[in-house]
Amino acid sequence: MTYGRSSALRAYGCVAAGLLVLTGCSAGGDGKGGGADRTPSATGTSAPAGSAPAASEPAPSGTSTAQRILELDESKQPKTRAEARALLARIVIGQEVLGPEVVRSSPFESDPARWPVLGEDCVWRTSRLPEDVLATSTRYFHVPAKEGHGRVQINATVTVHRNRQESGWETANAMEEVLRCPDQRLKAGEELKNLWGAPFSQGEQMNRWTEDAFLESGEYVSSESGGPHPYIWSQGQFGPVTVAVAVKGAEGFTVEALNTLVAEGTGRMFLNAEQELGKAAG
Structure with a gap:
C-alpha cells in the first residue's frame, strides 16, 4: 500500500529537519539572509523572517519503512535513451507544483545532451552524458523579487540511469564532491560556500520517503544577489531514477520557506517516479 502526497512531504520534512539540526541550521540559522517581516512560502502563506523551521510531524504510527515505499518493478525500467526521456518527462515537475509565486526562468530547461561535472578545481562545468546515464533534465524556476524579498532560484532535476546500482553511485559521488569541495564555483560571479552534506539510507535518520537520500546545505553568494544566503539541496532515489531540488x-526568505519549496518539489517527483516504476500494491 503506497502513501499519499502529504505523507511524503511529512517524511521528507523529518529528514530535512534532521540535517538542519546536525548542521546547526548553518544555511541561515545565524540570521544571514533574513530581512523582511514576512516571507513568501511555496503555499502562498507567510512566515516570520528569521524564524526557525517548524517541527516536522511524525510519520503515521505503525507504518514501517518497507510499507511506505513501493517495490521497484524492474520490468518497467527504461532500456533505451528514448524510453528514458519519455519516463523523465512524466516525472519532472512544472512550476505549479511549487506554488503560485513560482514562475519559469529563462532558460527553462538544461541541454539534454549535457551533464554537470565538478572539476578538480571545484568549478562546475558541463560534459557529455556518461555511459551510465540514459537521460537527465534540469528545469529552472524562481520566485521573482519584489518589495520585501529578493529573487529565489529553484532547480529541479531528474536523472534516469540504467539500473539501481548506477543511480546509487550518483548519491555516493555527491557526498564525495562535498567532502572534496566545500566551496564550489557554479559560474562566474556565483559560488557556494561552507557546504555540508549527509547521506541517509532508507530507515536512517527518519528517512522513510526514499531508498537513498542526500541532503546538502551551505551558503550561496553571487555578484547579482549578494549574500551569503541559505542554500539547500536534496536528492532522493527510486530504482534507476534520482530526483533532486536545489534552492x-x-x-527576506527563512530556511523554513526554502525547505518547503524543496520538500514540495522533491516529494512530488519521488511519488511520480514511484508511480511510474513501482509494483502495483497488492
Missing part, C-alpha cells in the same frame, strides 16, 4: 535563497 538558492535570497534576502
